[in-house]
Structure formats: structure tokens, C-alpha cells
Amino acid sequence: MRWPFAAFFVFLFLAPQSAIAGSGELMRHVRAIVAPETQGRLAGTKGANRAADYIESQMKAIGLEPAGDDGFEIETELVNAVEFDTSLTIGTHVAAPDVEFGVSGFSDDVDVEGVPVFVGYGLSDSAWDDYQGADVRGRIVIAMTGCPEGQEERLSSKHLLSSQSKAAVALSKGAKAMILVNDPRAHGDSDTQRADELPRTVPAFPLEGIGVVRLTAKAFATGFAADLAKLQTEVDGGKWQHLAVKTKVALEIDVDRDDVDTASIAGMVRGSSDKPPIVFGAHFDGLGEAAIPGYQGADDNASGVAVMLAVARRVANQKGRLKRTVIFVALTGEELGYVGARRAARFIDETYGRGVFINLDMAGRLDDDGLRAFGLESWTANKAATSAASGSGMALDAHPLYASGSDHIAFAEAGFGSIGFSTGIHPGYHSADDRIEKLNWKQMAKIEVFLGRLIRDLAD
Ligand SMILES: [Zn+2]
Structure with missing residues (x-):
């Protein structure tokens, strides 16, 4: 040419x-x-x-x-600004704020103590319901971020995987607090998130009535002496029951917001x-x-x-x-x-x-x-x-x-x-x-x- x-x-x-x-x-x-x-x-x-x-x-x-x-x-x-006074104790382990756990920007104040309920991924959808048979009223729930393997396309909306949505579900079931632990496969919030990385705190209006923290997978293992990766495999396979957690947890959050x-x-x-x-x-x-x-x-x-x-x-x-x-x-x-x-x-x-x-x-x-x-x-x-x-x-x-x-x-x-x-x-x-x-x-x-x-x- x-x-x-x-x-x-x-x-x-x-x-x-x-x-x-x-x-x-x-x-x-x-x-x-x-x-x-x-x-x-x-x-x-x-x-x-x-x-x-x-x-x-x-x-x-x-x-x-x-x-x-x-x-x-x-x-x-x-x-545009949010500050917390917070403490989290799992069993005898006092978790380190900003290293082992972080408070979510939309968290409300909370002061709660008790044996938590593990609810898989914290989803409650027609395709997948982690709350089936669980009574979480007045309790602390623990859920993983992310999605059960192979279920993403079946969910009614991908928005259900967001921390806010999972916390809103926990609140609607009557829970007082939610501990979101990083999905050990790290396909949680994004493909790039690592299991021991805490997300940036995004200041927001509170989801009134529930305290929400994010926990690293490592801190989960230390506090609960449990193998989260193994637990995840069981949850993904549908062969699990609401984990009988025996470790007592105490969580306190005091939030100060700037509107x-x-x-x-x-x-x-x-x-x-x-x-x-x-x-x-x-x-x-x-x-x-x-x-x-x-x-x-x-x-x-x-x-x-x-x-x-x-x-x-x-x-x-x-x-x-x-x-x-x-x-x-x-x-x-x-x-x-x-x-x-x-x-x-x-x-x-x-x-x-x-x-x-x-x-x-x-x-x-x-x-x-x-x-x-x-x-x-x-x-x-x-x-x-x-x-x-x-x-x-x-x-x-x-x-x-x-x-x-x-x-x-x-x-x-x-x-x-x-x-x-x-x-x-x-x-x-x-x-x-x-x-x-x-x-x-x-x-x-x-x-x-x-x-x-x-x-x-x-x-x-
Ligand atoms: Zn941008």
C-alpha cells in the first residue's frame, strides 16, 4: 500500500x-x-x-x-471525619486497633459481650442463606467478607457482598455487633485485597443500631484458635453448621463524627x-x-x-x-x-x-x-x-x-x-x-x- x-x-x-x-x-x-x-x-x-x-x-x-x-x-x-475509641477482646487476646482490627466508618456505638455466632459469609438471599436456623438476636455475629465459591453469579445483586449490606442484614436479624473477618482466599472486597490488610476507614453516616469491625484473618486465628481457611472450605461446600464458638468476645465502640x-x-x-x-x-x-x-x-x-x-x-x-x-x-x-x-x-x-x-x-x-x-x-x-x-x-x-x-x-x-x-x-x-x-x-x-x-x- x-x-x-x-x-x-x-x-x-x-x-x-x-x-x-x-x-x-x-x-x-x-x-x-x-x-x-x-x-x-x-x-x-x-x-x-x-x-x-x-x-x-x-x-x-x-x-x-x-x-x-x-x-x-x-x-x-x-x-467527612470519624474517630473511634474502641477495644476488642477475643478470649484472653486483646486485639490491637488499626493492626488486627479496624472499626467500619458506618459503625454505630456499641458495648457488648458474649459468645458470638459464626454466620459464614453473612449473606441472606434466596440463592444462599447463612442465617438459616440461627438466632442472632442481641448477639455478636462473625462473618467472612466475600462470597462462597461459585455463588457470585447466583446472588440477586453483587451489592450484597459489601460490608454495609452484610451489616444491614445482621442488623435486620437482630444482631448487636458484627465482626467481619477477611476472607482467607482474599477475594473479599477486591481482587487485590490481602487477607491481613485492613481497608481504609471511609467516614459515613451510621448504620444505626449495630457496631461493626473488620478483623484480619491472622487475628481471627490467634483469638479463636480456629483454622479459618478450613472453615471456609466447609462453608463453601455447604457442609457446615453454625459454628459453636466457645470463645467469649467483648467489643466496645465509641464513635465521634463530623458532619x-x-x-x-x-x-x-x-x-x-x-x-x-x-x-x-x-x-x-x-x-x-x-x-x-x-x-x-x-x-x-x-x-x-x-x-x-x-x-x-x-x-x-x-x-x-x-x-x-x-x-x-x-x-x-x-x-x-x-x-x-x-x-x-x-x-x-x-x-x-x-x-x-x-x-x-x-x-x-x-x-x-x-x-x-x-x-x-x-x-x-x-x-x-x-x-x-x-x-x-x-x-x-x-x-x-x-x-x-x-x-x-x-x-x-x-x-x-x-x-x-x-x-x-x-x-x-x-x-x-x-x-x-x-x-x-x-x-x-x-x-x-x-x-x-x-x-x-x-x-x-
Ligand atoms: Zn476516583
Whole structure:
């Protein structure tokens, strides 16, 4: 094949320049969002509010209409700090807080003592019921994180595997406290979680009436002198009875929470039809410099917000020509358990209707596998995504919806046809290494082109 010379030279002279122009806009947004005065953007802090002000000013400048319940703001109340006074004694073993056990961010106060009941994985579903025949009223229950082997596809929802859901089930059965012990096969919260790793505490409103702690598999073995891996095999095989635990447990939790008012920032371009809107979301909150010195959260998720704003500008240029309304929302409180997304999903549903949701969480470190697309295969607009990707030369890497935790989960649970895009987790994730110097501007510009095209196709 011969090179089409004319096209080749046009590419040589124009492509780098347009890439630079695109990158300039993205760079300007990311710089403003990770600026020192935003202090790592822990939701509800002054720093995060400064980033929100910047985003709102940009939405105004682009010509978006306000789409919040107070101008551009979708007001959201959240818990941004939580502290515990706690003690856990198993038999004679006094467990070490933050090493052997940690209190869950949604735990309530509790002071309880007694012989606990082991309830397998703590599930109670039509496909699998760990509580059958167990009376846990007023008791402490112990359950493993994760899922019985081979049962994942049979459960009515993967959400049942979350700590909150398991604790809510225990509460509904009358338990006073729950000890969640790390699944020894470590397929618990995520594929990467190790059996002796405690999850980060995510501050949240309390699940009232139950105290919840996470225990490492090793601390379980020390305290109960039992082989959890063996027990797990028995549970998976269905050949087990509620373990007669003979070891007494004493658990005390005293929680101190800090509530704040915050907001997601939403702007829109109105369409001519009354079809439900297309919603593009990217969270702007981070983990805060106070928690991680030197932290910027440039990839997670200043990069996603920058791409969203750039796409918003392109879509705003089509004003008056779109059939469907497109809402752009910079979400708060993702790092605190999708709190902003849950509130925004409800508000958008009630005000504009339940449409399609596209999430972008991390856009700055694309590797050879392509752009991760969580929930692509089951997505209502699957065909549009595939064709926009091939039209813009964007390789998509399809994964199940729940394979990644971000705001797309909250919108899916609220009934939106939801998809999550991401360039994926890397060693610098949630660390001081997540910095602006590490972002790949060229690839971000490419993601911007892809998503701009997808949204225009959907709105047409
Ligand atoms: Zn994120």
C-alpha cells in the first residue's frame, strides 16, 4: 500500500498542533483543581470548596445552564471525619486497633459481650442463606467478607457482598455487633485485597443500631484458635453448621463524627425533546493533604473533571441543536462512599428523569490495555459506545460494572443505565505519587474526543 502523501503531511503539520491546543485546556483545568490552595480536596473542606468554585466558574464561562437545586449546586450533606475509641477482646487476646482490627466508618456505638455466632459469609438471599436456623438476636455475629465459591453469579445483586449490606442484614436479624473477618482466599472486597490488610476507614453516616469491625484473618486465628481457611472450605461446600464458638468476645465502640454541608456542581445544555437526560459525571473530591502529605489526586480525579469540562465546552457549542439534554456533574464525596453521586442521582431522577449515566474516574494514565469500560457489555448504549470508540481510535477494555468502585455504581443502583470509564489503578493511586507531572495529556485529549463524540451521538 502507498502512503496517501497529502493526508500524511496534513497529519504531520496539524495533528501535533491541535493536540497541543487540546492539552492546553486540559492542563489549565488540572492545574487549577490540584492547586496548593485546594489542599487535596477532602470533601467538605475549604480546599474542596475552592475547587468547586473553579468548576462552577468554568461551567458558567462555557455557557452551561445551572442544573442544581441551588444554582449549579446539588447540596449534599456528608460525614467527612470519624474517630473511634474502641477495644476488642477475643478470649484472653486483646486485639490491637488499626493492626488486627479496624472499626467500619458506618459503625454505630456499641458495648457488648458474649459468645458470638459464626454466620459464614453473612449473606441472606434466596440463592444462599447463612442465617438459616440461627438466632442472632442481641448477639455478636462473625462473618467472612466475600462470597462462597461459585455463588457470585447466583446472588440477586453483587451489592450484597459489601460490608454495609452484610451489616444491614445482621442488623435486620437482630444482631448487636458484627465482626467481619477477611476472607482467607482474599477475594473479599477486591481482587487485590490481602487477607491481613485492613481497608481504609471511609467516614459515613451510621448504620444505626449495630457496631461493626473488620478483623484480619491472622487475628481471627490467634483469638479463636480456629483454622479459618478450613472453615471456609466447609462453608463453601455447604457442609457446615453454625459454628459453636466457645470463645467469649467483648467489643466496645465509641464513635465521634463530623458532619458537613457540601455540594456537587451541575450544569447542562438543554435538548429540544423531553427524553431523559444524558448525565456525564466525574468526582472532584480527593483524600486530602492532611491524610496524605504531598497528595494532589491529579489522576484521581482532577484528570476526569478536566476532560468533562472540555467535553462540556464542545457540547455547549452544539446548543440549540441537541435533542436530549446533557447534564455535566462534578461529584462530591466519591471517596466517602459515593455520597455525592447517591444524592445527585436522586435529584436528577426527580427533576430531569432517569437517563443514561457516564462516569469518568481517572483519565490520565492510559496504558496499552485501553480505556477500562466498567459495565460496557450490559450498558443500554453499548452500541453507541463501541462505534464512538472505533470512530475515534479509542481501544476499550470491557469489565463488569462492579469490577471497579466509583460513582457509576451509585447511579446504577438508582436505576440509571450506567457505565464507568477509567484509565485504571496504578502504583501511585491514592498516594503522594498521584501528581500532575505523571499525566499523559495526549491520551487525555483522545479520551476527550471519544467521550465528546459519544455524548453528541447519544444526544442527537
Ligand atoms: Zn476516583
